[in-house]
Amino acid sequence: LAVLPRVGPCLRCLFPSMPPAGTIPTCDTAGVILPAVGSIASLQAGLALRILGGRGALAPQLIELDAWEGEARTLRVARDPDCPCCGRGERAFLHAEHTQAAQVLCGRNAVQVRGRGPLEDFERLSASLAASTDDYEKKVALVRFRVEDLRVTLFRDGRALIEGTEAVERALALYDRYVGT
Numbered sequence: 001l002a003v004l005p006r007v008g009p010c011l012r013c014l015f016p017s018m019p020p021a022g023t024i025p026t027c028d029t030a031g032v033i034l035p036a037v038g039s040i041a042s043l044q045a046g047l048a049l050r051i052l053g054g055r056g057a058l059a060p061q062l063i064e065l066d067a068w069e070g071e072a073r074t075l076r077v078a079r080d081p082d083c084p085c086c087g088r089g090e091r092a093f094l095h096a097e098h099t100q101a102a103q104v105l106c107g108r109n110a111v112q113v114r115g116r117g118p119l120e121d122f123e124r125l126s127a128s129l130a131a132s133t134d135d136y137e138k139k140v141a142l143v144r145f146r147v148e149d150l151r152v153t154l155f156r157d158g159r160a161l162i163e164g165t166e167a168v169e170r171a172l173a174l175y176d177r178y179v180g181t
Helices: 034-052 122-132 168-178
Strands: 061-066 071-076 101-105 110-114 134-138 142-147 150-155 159-163
Touching: 034 061, 101 168, 110 168, 122 134, 122 142, 150 168, 159 168
Parallel strands: none
Antiparallel strands: 061 071, 101 110, 110 159, 134 142, 142 150, 150 159
């Protein structure tokens, strides 16, 4: 689906409310395979080039790709005039309070932890991590280190990728211990 503001439907037209956590299939449980992700990314890039190049209007449709069966289906989608986002102009997700959250990354044996926002004193934290962790490496916008059997990549914006586990609770506990809440 190419989302064109004020022209066709937005994602909120399709999914008016967020489902409760843990109630929808993940990439792992739904059977999303990597070639399907690459195919959709290529299709989206092609649509973006078509839009940028002014190559005609796009029909408001959703394309469903079934890589296992080698099939693609096109579903017509209508814009909801009462959609909170594109119909009424509400941008609730842009103004939502940042909370710490964690999400298992499909097929990567990793958890992404999103902190509460940018790390105020990244340099001081970096120095502390250098002294208390193994395999420490610092780049401009991130630090990498190893703790126990986990590899952590910590970004200035407060996000962290914790590789070597899919246990959200363990990833959150490690984040709190080394980065803080």
